[in-house]
Amino acid sequence: MIMSTFITFRSVLPHEPLPHEKFGYVHIQGSLTPKFVSSNNEFSSDQSESVSCSNISTLVSPENTRDMLFRALNADSDYLPLDSPLLKLPKELTSIVDVQILDANRNQTGDDPDHLVQITKARITYPSPKIARKVVAFLKDEQISPYDLCHLKRSDKTGCQTNDYVQQAHIYTQKMIQSTQVTQIPLPDTSIAWPRVGMPKFRRLLPTEMDKQNPQALMKIQQQRDSTRFVFMTNILIEHTDCPCVFEFQDALRDALKLHCEHSLPVEVFLPPKRQSTSYKYCHIGTRSPVDARTLIQELQGKTLRLTLSDNTKISTGPLFLDFADVTQRCAAQTNRLFGKPSINIEDQSSLNGVGEPPRPECTSVTSHVHVPGLVCVENFVSEEEEQALLAVLTGPHAPWAPAQKNFSKTGTLKRRVQHYGYVFDYETADVLRNREITETKNAMCPPLPSLPGGNESWDLDELEKFICDSVSVGNGWDVMAGILERVRRYNFCSHLDDSCRNENVDSEMPRVLNDVNPSFNNVNDISTVREVFNTKRKFSFINQVTVNEYKRGQGIGSHVDTMSAFDDGILSLSLSSSCVMEFLEPDKGFKKLVYLPQRSLLLMSGPARSLWEHMIVTRSTDCVNGSVLPRKTRISLTLRTAISLPQKDGTVEPLPLVETRTYPPQWGSDEKSMSLSSGLATPETERNHVHAVYDAIATQWHHTRGKCVAFRLISVCGFIYNILSSDAFFFLCTLR
Amino acid sequence: MLWPGATKFLNSLPKGSIVCDVGCGDGKYFPAIWETGSYVIGTDISEPLLQTSIGACKEHGSDDAGPHTRLISKENSGLNKRPAVAVADCMHIPIQSRSVDAALCIAVMHHLSTVSRRLRCLKELSRIVKIGGSIIIQAWALEQDQDSKRKFAGNDVFVPFNAQPRYLNKVASKGDGDTDKAKSAAEVYSDAYEGAEYDETKGLVVFQRYCHMYRQGELETLIAQIEELELVESAFESGNWQVILRVK
Numbered sequence: 004m005i006m007s008t009f010i011t012f013r014s015v016l017p018h019e020p021l022p023h024e025k026f027g028y029v030h031i032q033g034s035l036t037p038k039f040v041s042s043n044n045e046f047s048s049d050q051s052e053s054v055s056c057s058n059i060s061t062l063v064s065p066e067n068t069r070d071m072l073f074r075a076l077n078a079d080s081d082y083l084p085l086d087s088p089l090l091k092l093p094k095e096l097t098s099i100v101d102v103q104i105l106d107a108n109r110n111q112t113g114d115d116p117d118h119l120v121q122i123t124k125a126r127i128t129y130p131s132p133k134i135a136r137k138v139v140a141f142l143k144d145e146q147i148s149p150y151d152l153c154h155l156k157r158s159d160k161t162g163c164q165t166n167d168y169v170q171q172a173h174i175y176t177q178k179m180i181q182s183t184q185v186t187q188i189p190l191p192d193t194s195i196a197w198p199r200v201g202m203p204k205f206r207r208l209l210p211t212e213m214d215k216q217n218p219q220a221l222m223k224i225q226q227q228r229d230s231t232r233f234v235f236m237t238n239i240l241i242e243h244t245d246c247p248c249v250f251e252f253q254d255a256l257r258d259a260l261k262l263h264c265e266h267s268l269p270v271e272v273f274l275p276p277k278r279q280s281t282s283y284k285y286c287h288i289g290t291r292s293p294v295d296a297r298t299l300i301q302e303l304q305g306k307t308l309r310l311t312l313s314d315n316t317k318i319s320t321g322p323l324f325l326d327f328a329d330v331t332q333r334c335a336a337q338t339n340r341l342f343g344k345p346s347i348n349i350e351d352q353s354s355l356n357g358v359g360e361p362p363r364p365e366c367t368s369v370t371s372h373v374h375v376p377g378l379v380c381v382e383n384f385v386s387e388e389e390e391q392a393l394l395a396v397l398t399g400p401h402a403p404w405a406p407a408q409k410n411f412s413k414t415g416t417l418k419r420r421v422q423h424y425g426y427v428f429d430y431e432t433a434d435v436l437r438n439r440e441i442t443e444t445k446n447a448m449c450p451p452l453p454s455l456p457g458g459n460e461s462w463d464l465d466e467l468e469k470f471i472c473d474s475v476s477v478g479n480g481w482d483v484m485a486g487i488l489e490r491v492r493r494y495n496f497c498s499h500l501d502d503s504c505r506n507e508n509v510d511s512e513m514p515r516v517l518n519d520v521n522p523s524f525n526n527v528n529d530i531s532t533v534r535e536v537f538n539t540k541r542k543f544s545f546i547n548q549v550t551v552n553e554y555k556r557g558q559g560i561g562s563h564v565d566t567m568s569a570f571d572d573g574i575l576s577l578s579l580s581s582s583c584v585m586e587f588l589e590p591d592k593g594f595k596k597l598v599y600l601p602q603r604s605l606l607l608m609s610g611p612a613r614s615l616w617e618h619m620i621v622t623r624s625t626d627c628v629n630g631s632v633l634p635r636k637t638r639i640s641l642t643l644r645t646a647i648s649l650p651q652k653d654g655t656v657e658p659l660p661l662v663e664t665r666t667y668p669p670q671w672g673s674d675e676k677s678m679s680l681s682s683g684l685a686t687p688e689t690e691r692n693h694v695h696a697v698y699d700a701i702a703t704q705w706h707h708t709r710g711k712c713v714a715f716r717l718i719s720v721c722g723f724i725y726n727i728l729s730s731d732a733f734f735f736l737c738t739l740r
Numbered sequence: 741m742l743w744p745g746a747t748k749f750l751n752s753l754p755k756g757s758i759v760c761d762v763g764c765g766d767g768k769y770f771p772a773i774w775e776t777g778s779y780v781i782g783t784d785i786s787e788p789l790l791q792t793s794i795g796a797c798k799e800h801g802s803d804d805a806g807p808h809t810r811l812i813s814k815e816n817s818g819l820n821k822r823p824a825v826a827v828a829d830c831m832h833i834p835i836q837s838r839s840v841d842a843a844l845c846i847a848v849m850h851h852l853s854t855v856s857r858r859l860r861c862l863k864e865l866s867r868i869v870k871i872g873g874s875i876i877i878q879a880w881a882l883e884q885d886q887d888s889k890r891k892f893a894g895n896d897v898f899v900p901f902n903a904q905p906r907y908l909n910k911v912a913s914k915g916d917g918d919t920d921k922a923k924s925a926a927e928v929y930s931d932a933y934e935g936a937e938y939d940e941t942k943g944l945v946v947f948q949r950y951c952h953m954y955r956q957g958e959l960e961t962l963i964a965q966i967e968e969l970e971l972v973e974s975a976f977e978s979g980n981w982q983v984i985l986r987v988k
């Protein structure tokens with residue numbers, strides 16, 4: 004029996020024929036261990052009968068639970084209370100072969116009562132699958148609960164006579180257990196078996212009026228009729244026939260239909276969910292091949308079938324009508340997706356994409372040989388928890404989305420939402436607004452960047468990581484953002500960039516400065532020197548501007564190079580909430596490179612990658628990465644840049660000063676503006692749009708779906724109080740409106 | 741569901757108390773208040789929600805009587821032909837000072853987006869309740885239970901509400917009449933409701949509700965700033981902070 008723990012079981016699906024197995028297995032699931040009640044707790048009288056005293060470790064031991072289940076399911080009248088529903092178990096169902104407690108292994112620490120693990124799962128083995136199926140039906144019909152299974156009369160021997168252990172009251176739940184028949188036989192291929200527990204939706208394969216005009220459509224339907232393995236069958240029970248139990252009826256139908264099919268596996272029978280008053284009218288049959296489906300229809304059309312139920316009663320169907328059917332396209336697509344049939348052809352693929360998109364995105368592997376010097380992608384730069392904390396700030400209620408901005412063409416407005424921290428990037432002039440005062444008059448939102456407590460320089464790397472970790476755990480997203488920014492400023496791209504340069508012949512000819520200190524900005528005056536110096540740059544510690552871009556699914560950005568005069572070398576981009584593929588183009592030689600940016604990765608564009616190569620994101624809903632198609636989600640991208648001053652008299656540029664704050668939500672602009680944003684009593688925009696408007700819109704649903712059964716119990720309690728005091732007269736309040 | 745802490749609070753009130761339910765919504769607590777023999781005045785900023793509270797109190801068997809779990813016993817039905825409700829902002833509650841015996845403020849404070857508004861709400865509550873009267877406040881907690889399906893990454897968050905299109909009056913009423921097939925479902929909903937997004941895979945319209953998740957002790961710190969209020973009890977209940985106050 005130890006071996007069997009390695010065998011995988013699956014549940015027998017409702018439409019599926021009984022498995023050809025030697026034994027039948029039933030899984031039961033429910034809280035099989037009692038809940039202990041401390042003695043000072045009060046109990047009303049009707050519950051007290053289920054409270055009894057016993058020795059804890061005996062009750063929760065797997066051996067004992069196994070023993071109890073064995074006795075209960077064998078309907079052992081010596082142990083079962085007289086009113087136990089289990090005494091109704093038919094005799095043929097009480098032949099248990101074995102009982103196994105499935106989560107017994109987790110229960111090793113059973114000595115310490117505080118760490119008792121609940122026993123919740125057991126597998127019971129019966130001599131045949133048929134018996135197992137009947138037991139499942141019985142357990143469901145009688146609504147058997149752990150209380151029925153484990154709350155047994157105890158003989159003196161097993162009772163609580165020893166006082167060596169603490170004795171406590173315990174109670175078994177009366178919530179129904181879940182029982183499922185399971186099997187060791189794996190499910191056959193999805194082309195001949197419906198793989199899911201749920202019923203598929205079916206459609207008849209009949210031409211519509213429109214199709215009748217169109218010979219091509221007619222042909223297509225004929226093809227479908229030829230290749231389907233599903234059959235629709237109606238008039239299966241004459242009205243007023245007493246409706247047999249589902250299992251029995253399904254089995255009887257299967258036995259009768261089996262004679263008409265040549266394949267060894269019995270057919271699947273899909274009965275529609277039954278409403279109480281009506282009996283079954285129709286069903287769908289899943290045969291194992293289109294050939295079987297055809298013979299079934301030919302042989303049974305208009306005939307009646309005699310069905311034999313398990314107790315040998317015979318019922319007959321009405322004159323049957325059969326026709327070809329198929330599962331709906333949606334069901335089929337879902338099944339393919341869930342069970343990994345990679346049969347999506349290009350035609351179907353287009354449905355994944357938006358309108359007008361080419362059917363398949365270009366795969367990253369096409370350009371895998373192309374190397375972009377100075378381009379580095381660091382995967383998992385932030386953890387999932389950090390990502391969540393960042394998103395909470397950047398997409399949350401206080402996120403300072405910029406008002407709609409004109410774009411570079413001066414005709415349209417920017418389609419995607421953006422936020423600017425530190426300095427505003429003006430899309431109209433494609434330049435950074437260096438003067439924060441001007442920013443205000445332009446009515447642009449420009450909050451400062453977040454800063455670390457006590458200044459950014461004073462933190463060493465370990466402290467910084469601990470600070471980020473702590474901020475994540477207390478949910479302080481602004482501090483997390485400050486920490487991540489500083490992590491980027493401190494990050495040494497040395498190893499990545501050395502690799503990058505080794506592969507690049509052009510770069511290796513360039514002079515390289517090998518010392519790894521922060522480069523001075525003073526000798527930067529023209530592009531050529533910029534490139535030389537920046538090819539040696541390993542850290543980007545002057546980052547003073549962050550732009551947050553929200554790319555909705557299907558949005559992209561045109562090919563561009565970030566304005567050279569506005570930003571220093573080293574453009575960094577952190578991808579949150581979705582991955583995407585970015586395209587890099589070298590206009591002179593016409594090189595192209597597709598780069599996959601995984602979610603939570605940090606991309607560095609430096610040197611040639613920043614100044615020579617253009618980058619863009621194609622507007623599409625999917626990307627193709629090494630052969631697999633990945634759907635995009637809404638991507639939040641943080642672009643981290645170093646805004647620089649205009650060239651001074653000697654031609655040098657300097658990074659603009661860092662504008663930072665510790666307060667969140669960040670405030671900016673004149674005092675008046677920040678006052679109205681934070682301390683006024685007028686209803687803020689956020690509440691107007693995201694509280695008032697929402698409740699107005701959802702009022703009906705809110706009222707109808709909130710308020711479940713708890714109130715019922717309350718009323719009975721309140722009603723009791725009310726009855727005591729009910730003699731008083733009542734006054735009526737006028738309504739205020 | 742009703743919060744057990746809140747119902748316990750209601751049961752502790754002497755019979756015949758006048759209770760003001762600030763932010764009563766659809767009047768979820770009205771039956772519970774009436775059943776304890778008290779009277780209720782409800783205020784809420786959302787008129788559509790208040791309308792449902794009136795509908796729910798109609799006679800038994802009426803079509804729009806709401807969930808039957810909210811119905812109150814026959815003997816008490818005289819009380820609730822029409823509940824006393826008013827559309828009002830919790831910054832300005834339209835009730836005389838010191839005029840009610842107790843106030844309920846359930847799931848309101850977490851929708852206020854600034855500290856000054858939270859303080860103002862507390863001030864208003866302390867103003868309308870008589871001296872010696874009690875107030876119960878309940879608001880969402882940042883600290884959620886381990887097994888809670890909700891987990892909040894920060895103090896101020898959007899909590900999505902998945903609305904089923906059939907309940908959305910604005911769109912349903914336009915409905916089949918003008919069959920504007922050029923518009924996708926997503927466009928129809930985003931046009932009708934600003935800020936709402938249509939989830940195609942689930943067929944739901946997703947609204948974003950602003951919520952401020954209170955940290956442990958945050959409510960208490962606010963309360964300490966209001967002279968008239970005295971903290972009697974504070975507790976944590978299924979992901980919510982709950983405080984009971986007395987007016988000094």
